[in-house]
Amino acid sequence: METFFDTLKIEENICPPGCGVCREKCTQVQRSKGKNGSGIHEFHIPDLGVHMANTCNQCSEPVCLDACPSGSISKDEKDGIVRIDEKRCLGCGLCNLVCPYGGIDYRADEKKAFKCDLCDGSPECVNVCPVKGISLMKARSIVGYFHEDPLLKGSSLCVGCPAETTLRFVLRVMGKDTFLFGAPGCATNVINGQGIKCMINIPSHMSNMTTVPSTMTGVKRYYRRLGKDVKCVAFVGDGCATDVGFQPLSGAAERNENIIFMCYDNEGYMNTGIQRSSTTPYGGWTTTTPAMGRRKGKKMASKNVPLIMAAHEIPYVATAVIGYPEDFLNKLLKAMAVKDGMSYIHILSPCILGWGYSIPASLEVIKAAVETNYFPLWEYERGKYRITYEVKNPKPITEYTKLLKKFAHLEKEEIDELQEIVNRRFNRIKRLTEAF
Amino acid sequence: MKRKKHILIGAGTAALCALKQIRRLNREDEIKLVSMEDSLPYSPTALPYIISGKVGVSDTFLVSEGFFKKLKVEFLKNRKVERIYGENKEIVYDKGIREGYDSLLIATGSEPVVPDIPGLYEGEFLTIRGIKDAQALIEKVKEGNSAIILGAGLIGMHIAQCLSEKNMKVKVVESLPSILPAYFDKEASEIIRGIMEGKGIECLTGKKATRIEWKGGKVEVNLSEGGSVEGDLLVVAVGVKPRTEIVDGSGIKIENGGIAVDDRMRTSMDDVYAAGDVASAKAFFTGENGLNPILPNAAEQGRVAGSNMVGVDTVYEGWIPMNTFSYFGHTAISVGMPFSSEKDEVHVRKINGTDTYRKLIFREDRLMGVTFIDTEVNAGVFNYLIRKKVPVGEYKMSLLEFPRETSLYLMQQAEKKETISLEE
Numbered sequence: 001m002e003t004f005f006d007t008l009k010i011e012e013n014i015c016p017p018g019c020g021v022c023r024e025k026c027t028q029v030q031r032s033k034g035k036n037g038s039g040i041h042e043f044h045i046p047d048l049g050v051h052m053a054n055t056c057n058q059c060s061e062p063v064c065l066d067a068c069p070s071g072s073i074s075k076d077e078k079d080g081i082v083r084i085d086e087k088r089c090l091g092c093g094l095c096n097l098v099c100p101y102g103g104i105d106y107r108a109d110e111k112k113a114f115k116c117d118l119c120d121g122s123p124e125c126v127n128v129c130p131v132k133g134i135s136l137m138k139a140r141s142i143v144g145y146f147h148e149d150p151l152l153k154g155s156s157l158c159v160g161c162p163a164e165t166t167l168r169f170v171l172r173v174m175g176k177d178t179f180l181f182g183a184p185g186c187a188t189n190v191i192n193g194q195g196i197k198c199m200i201n202i203p204s205h206m207s208n209m210t211t212v213p214s215t216m217t218g219v220k221r222y223y224r225r226l227g228k229d230v231k232c233v234a235f236v237g238d239g240c241a242t243d244v245g246f247q248p249l250s251g252a253a254e255r256n257e258n259i260i261f262m263c264y265d266n267e268g269y270m271n272t273g274i275q276r277s278s279t280t281p282y283g284g285w286t287t288t289t290p291a292m293g294r295r296k297g298k299k300m301a302s303k304n305v306p307l308i309m310a311a312h313e314i315p316y317v318a319t320a321v322i323g324y325p326e327d328f329l330n331k332l333l334k335a336m337a338v339k340d341g342m343s344y345i346h347i348l349s350p351c352i353l354g355w356g357y358s359i360p361a362s363l364e365v366i367k368a369a370v371e372t373n374y375f376p377l378w379e380y381e382r383g384k385y386r387i388t389y390e391v392k393n394p395k396p397i398t399e400y401t402k403l404l405k406k407f408a409h410l411e412k413e414e415i416d417e418l419q420e421i422v423n424r425r426f427n428r429i430k431r432l433t434e435a436f
Numbered sequence: 437m438k439r440k441k442h443i444l445i446g447a448g449t450a451a452l453c454a455l456k457q458i459r460r461l462n463r464e465d466e467i468k469l470v471s472m473e474d475s476l477p478y479s480p481t482a483l484p485y486i487i488s489g490k491v492g493v494s495d496t497f498l499v500s501e502g503f504f505k506k507l508k509v510e511f512l513k514n515r516k517v518e519r520i521y522g523e524n525k526e527i528v529y530d531k532g533i534r535e536g537y538d539s540l541l542i543a544t545g546s547e548p549v550v551p552d553i554p555g556l557y558e559g560e561f562l563t564i565r566g567i568k569d570a571q572a573l574i575e576k577v578k579e580g581n582s583a584i585i586l587g588a589g590l591i592g593m594h595i596a597q598c599l600s601e602k603n604m605k606v607k608v609v610e611s612l613p614s615i616l617p618a619y620f621d622k623e624a625s626e627i628i629r630g631i632m633e634g635k636g637i638e639c640l641t642g643k644k645a646t647r648i649e650w651k652g653g654k655v656e657v658n659l660s661e662g663g664s665v666e667g668d669l670l671v672v673a674v675g676v677k678p679r680t681e682i683v684d685g686s687g688i689k690i691e692n693g694g695i696a697v698d699d700r701m702r703t704s705m706d707d708v709y710a711a712g713d714v715a716s717a718k719a720f721f722t723g724e725n726g727l728n729p730i731l732p733n734a735a736e737q738g739r740v741a742g743s744n745m746v747g748v749d750t751v752y753e754g755w756i757p758m759n760t761f762s763y764f765g766h767t768a769i770s771v772g773m774p775f776s777s778e779k780d781e782v783h784v785r786k787i788n789g790t791d792t793y794r795k796l797i798f799r800e801d802r803l804m805g806v807t808f809i810d811t812e813v814n815a816g817v818f819n820y821l822i823r824k825k826v827p828v829g830e831y832k833m834s835l836l837e838f839p840r841e842t843s844l845y846l847m848q849q850a851e852k853k854e855t856i857s858l859e860e
């Protein structure tokens with residue numbers, strides 16, 4: 001039983017002062033259903049610069065439901081909406097007393113509790129918010145594609161590493177008939193275990209860094225001869241994909257083998273001691289590109305591997321990050337649909353240890369990389385380039401670099417240079433989307 | 437893995453929450469829920485609303501028959517558990533039938549305290565704990581008649597309100613100097629009393645019932661300060677105590693009158709857990725065990741017990757006192773410590789010409805307790821701020837002036853921080 005459901009997401013503190021359009025709309029919608037109240041509220045504290053809105057989270061395990069003494073609150077099994085049965089509600093206020101998120105209004109004068117019912121699935125507040133601050137997060141659209149989790153408990157990647165989440169996500173979408181390929185690298189720990197037990201529930205094979213694409217080629221062709229449609233998927237680091245194993249990768253692309261090749265790019269050789277790789281960015285610290293005195297990290301820009309892969313004119317190339325799962329999902333589905341050639345997905349995967357940030361910030365780092373256009377999300381599909389996630393107002397690169405110790409030594413000059421590289425690369429992709 | 441058998445005694449909020457938690461985490465194990473009553477599970481909290489006629493009994497059942505089928509739970513009604521033999525992992529039902537278990541939850545709730553007042557048992561007084569009690573009281577309700585209620589706690593005052601709404605003359609006798617003494621300070625309680633008395637409910641505080649006399653269908657309660665009150669019916673609501681008789685002789689440790697549990701809801705007997713009103717569990721503020729018989733605690737303790745019963749190690753953070761009381765269109769809310777100590781910083785706000793009253797208790801940077809009368813808030817958010825020890829330093833005044841807005845803002849900020857910097 002999956003317990004993922006849609007929920008409203010409200011951007012933090014971005015309401016225009018005085019605005020209450022969402023509440024007005026909700027009140028109107030509720031009135032048309034014969035109810036009195038609003039499931040969303042705006043809050044303004046001008047002195048503190050607070051202008052925000054709040055609503056129910058439609059929790060997967062709602063504490064309001066557990067505390068209701070008349071069984072009036074239910075969570076719908078199909079749409080996940082937490083509803084109050086008005087006819088049964090006693091007006092005791094206990095739900096208001098226990099909900100930690102302010103999801104329930106309690107009105108003593110009417111002796112009733114009131115909460116958001118998500119307009120039964122298509123909330124109207126989303127459409128009226130003048131700053132587009134409210135959105136419906138469609139968890140189901142992702143979860144609906146999930147198969148059983150093939151990663152077993154106790155994987156030995158570093159705590160909080162997004163590579164594990166990413167691999168799990170990829171494999172849950174891939175589902176049955178998937179053959180996973182790896183090479184020496186962090187993810188080896190997940191795939192092979194550390195000499196104790198295997199931590200994956202599907203067939204897998206570990207090659208040398210230089211032989212992944214050729215091994216995949218052989219396995220894929222073998223299955224095809226047997227008449228079986230088996231997805232051959234590689235999940236390797238940038239060391240393998242972009243440095244040591246780059247020639248065979250390019251070869252497989254040129255031969256247009258029907259394999260799905262994914263690189264989780266943590267911009268260096270992380271589990272061998274954080275050495276630089278060809279995707280280490282300009283200015284980035286590694287143990288072999290130190291920051292001491294006049295040395296300011298890596299002197300050259302990173303190799304733009306996804307663009308090089310697109311230049312092979314294989315059917316599908318994309319960049320993706322786990323922080324934008326809808327986008328990622330679409331790309332996986334497209335890659336899986338390709339039956340006449342190769343797909344390549346390049347994934348930015350921050351390394352807690354090697355990049356220098358605190359464990360829970362992985363998503364924040366990933367989002368900043370995208371929102372600054374450091375790592376634009378795009379795809380190349382049979383000759384056409386497309387930006388799949390347009391950043392409305394790209395943030396300056398410092399919003400990204402400030403999060404990471406590997407950039408801590410950069411001064412204005414290097415920051416400007418890095419910004420320049422980011423702009424140049426983004427414009428190139430942008431022009432490609434316009435040209436093709 | 438071997439299928440385990442969990443038996444849950446009691447069909448109140450604590451047992452149901454444990455049941456749901458067990459099923460969430462384990463689809464295979466056998467679950468049996470035992471209730472000594474013959475109805476579907478309900479909560480005693482709903483009884484006043486049944487008495488006032490707002491809802492019918494069947495509108496307050498917490499779950500339907502279908503619920504048990506869907507979750508593959510056996511629901512045994514009308515069955516009282518008499519004894520527990522922990523060494524043999526067995527329980528004994530009425531009529532001597534025995535049954536084995538792998539893990540056992542005691543969630544038998546509490547029962548009314550009946551004080552030792554001379555003459556009390558010579559007539560038919562009422563207490564309110566089960567559906568039958570509510571029905572018995574409804575039988576006796578008669579417009580124009582008068583009712584005496586012993587005890588001005590939340591249950592007593594709620595019943596007082598119900599009866600007054602039924603146009604009965606109501607007198608409440610309380611030995612302590614104010615009404616709702618456990619949850620509200622003198623000032624707040626005076627405000628509530630003002631409204632109650634305005635509706636004709638007489639509150640005789642600071643007076644003990646010394647003797648009860650029954651004559652000709654009437655009841656007379658003699659008071660400690662001299663004088664007496666007379667009525668047509670008598671409701672005793674001076675408090676509750678854990679219903680622990682089933683552990684008598686079992687060796688399971690009792691403390692504070694309840695079943696002692698550790699922070700996993702485990703009793704002193706292996707594989708026997710307790711939750712809800714019956715348990716003497718860890719208090720959030722002091723870390724010491726104690727009783728706090730309120731519904732939100734029963735729910736939380738049930739969830740924690742359920743997790744641990746299926747081997748998912750879960751720690752109980754401790755209970756926080758909290759309550760909400762609605763009376764004649766007004767609301768009084770208390771979350772956290774109702775009374776301040778010398779170490780605390782207290783801020784009070786009243787609004788002239790209204791019954792609004794706000795009191796916030798801080799200890800250094802932390803919120804310790806709030807009282808709100810006629811103030812629209814999302815009360816649970818204050819519980820969040822207290823429980824998560826959210827630093828509120830610079831927001832103290834804002835919390836007083838704009839309690840709802842500020843608390844939501846602090847909660848949202850804290851939630852965001854929680855996702856970003858768990859580590860530090």
Ligand SMILES: Cc1cc2nc3c(=O)[nH]c(=O)nc-3n(C[C@H](O)[C@H](O)[C@H](O)COP(=O)(O)OP(=O)(O)OC[C@H]3O[C@@H](n4cnc5c(N)ncnc54)[C@H](O)[C@@H]3O)c2cc1C
Nearest residue numbers: 446448449450472480481517544545712713729730731734
């Ligand atoms: C009138 C009234 C009003 C209340 N109002 C509020 C309120 O506003 N807010 C609040 O927070 N709390 C309130 N409470 C308290 C709240 O109802 C309790 O805290 C809560 O019900 C405790 O849940 P529980 O599961 O521990 O016990 P209960 O809900 O009491 O359930 C225990 C169950 O165990 C069964 N049982 C007992 N012994 C045995 C046995 N030997 N064998 C089989 N079955 C057995 C009983 O029949 C009962 O169904 C109120 C209580 C009352 C009586």
Ligand code: SF4
Nearest residue numbers: 056057059064099103
């Ligand atoms: S009201 Fe509160 S507890 Fe209930 S589902 Fe909404 S956010 Fe969760």
Ligand code: SF4
Nearest residue numbers: 068089090092093095
């Ligand atoms: S106010 Fe209504 S919905 Fe909320 S807990 Fe009470 S009875 Fe249930």
